Amino acid sequence: MYTRILGFAAVAACLAMPVSAAVALGDAAGSYSISPASSSIRFSIGKVGGGGLSGAFARFKGSIRIDNSDVGRSQVNFTIFPESVGTGQGRIDAFLRSDAVFDAANSPEIQFRSTSVTRTSDTTALVSGRLTARGKTSTEKFSAELGGLKAGTIKFHVTGKVLRSRYGMDVGTPIYSNIVDFDMTLTGKRG
Amino acid sequence: MQTSITNSTTRYGWGAIILHWLIALIFIGQFGLGFVMVRLTSQRTAFELIQLHKSFGFMLLGLIILRIAWRLGNATPALPHSVGTLERRAAPLAHLALYAFQLALPLSGWALVSVSMLEIPSLPFNLFIMPNLPLAESDGAESFWAATHWYLAYAGMAIVALHIAAALRHHFQLRDGVLTRMITPSSDQE
Ligand code: HEM
Ligand code: HEM
Secondary structure: OHHHHHHHHHHHHHHHOOOOOOOHHHHHHHEEOOOHOOOEEEEEEEEEOOEEEEEEEEEEEEEEOOOOHHHHOOOOEEEHHHHEHHHOOOOHHHHHHHHOOOOOOOOOOOEEEEEEEOOOOOOOOEEEEEEEEEOEEEEEEEEEEEEEOOOEEEEEEEEEEHHHHHOOOOOOOOOEEEEEEEEEEEEEEOO | OOOOOOOOEEEOOHHHHHHHHHHHHHHEEEEHHHHHHHOOOOOOOHHHHHHHHHHHHHHHHHHHHHHHHHHHHOOOOOOOOOOHHHHHHHHHHHHHHHHHHHHHHHHHHHHHHHOOOOOOOOOOHHHOEEOOOOOOHHHHHHHHHHHHHHHHHHHHHHHHHHHHHHHHHHHHHHHOOOOOHHHOOOOOOO
């Protein structure tokens, strides 16, 4: 009886403790919806002679489900609305929205549906999935690192490289690199 | 010793002739390309054609520098005696203006891309990086150079049209050898 109470107290203490740097993925089990307000999806594309083009998508939605018994069965889905692209240069934004790149009028969504999640360490995982943009689907890999977990909120830092030529968006190569570097902070709220 | 590569005081040599027609072709082509590329609805094609326009523009700049050097190092063939005083005075001025436009057009285009806030690098024919001119970037400067480039293009084409009309007049109305001597050096004219 005494040990059971002690054990319960220990678990309670753990739950109450604010999570600092490293959190184990297994502890995060549950379903989350991505909160755009505390998330960001940024990208950058290098160009010849140095420098590059960088921007972000202001509007997107998505969900994260972490399977307790088998992290590999976890799922990450998100949808980006390319109309919301912003680079700080209105003319470049208009170009990106146009038929030259996203063709946002005819293809208003870019979708990612994960197909597998492979744990690479206590706090990191490799997420593979199907990325669909402008009617073309291809397999892409992103690395996700758990950045924090507290009070029903989970935070991931997700990075990955995508070849834009796969989606019919290779305009401007080789002046601008074919590789798009993604850098996302995805914050999920439980429920 | 005179070869038919260089000019003599009576005729153009192959050097001047080839440069003239190569540049004439690209210059008029550049105008057509420039005119079309800013009026397309496909942003993708527009982007690619603007890069092509820049590539040919830089090529033209190189050819024109070569041409001016060639011109300075060569004799200038005199006009046939039959040509009247007015034309004799006007022709060198018209040619000088053509040289000025040939230089000013690529330079203003280069300035335009150099000052643009879009900072799109120039990679002529995807071969090498052409650096920008050392000018400060701003939207205002870009509008200025775009307008300058536009006026130069239209004014340049107006002078080219006069130039072509003059060449055709020499050939069909005056029936002197002025047009043919720009086609082959063998038609020597005295
Ligand atoms: C003889 C050489 C050239 C000719 C005849 C020429 C002619 C033209 C013409 C007719 C236009 C369209 C203007 C309009 O209707 O709005 C244009 C636009 C343009 N040219 Fe050139 N050009 C030359 C060289 C260059 C060079 C060397 C560059 C750059 C390296 C350049 C860059 C541009 C750009 C960026 C535009 C688009 C301007 C805009 O967006 O309004 N051009 N050019
Ligand atoms: C396609 C139409 C053209 C025709 C039929 C034509 C014809 C001629 C002829 C016959 C001459 C020789 C004049 C003389 O003997 O004194 C000449 C000279 C010249 N042309 Fe053209 N031309 C054409 C296009 C152009 C263009 C587009 C340019 C430049 C933008 C140009 C620039 C010049 C210059 C600078 C000279 C003087 C060459 C010198 O003596 O240094 N021409 N052209």
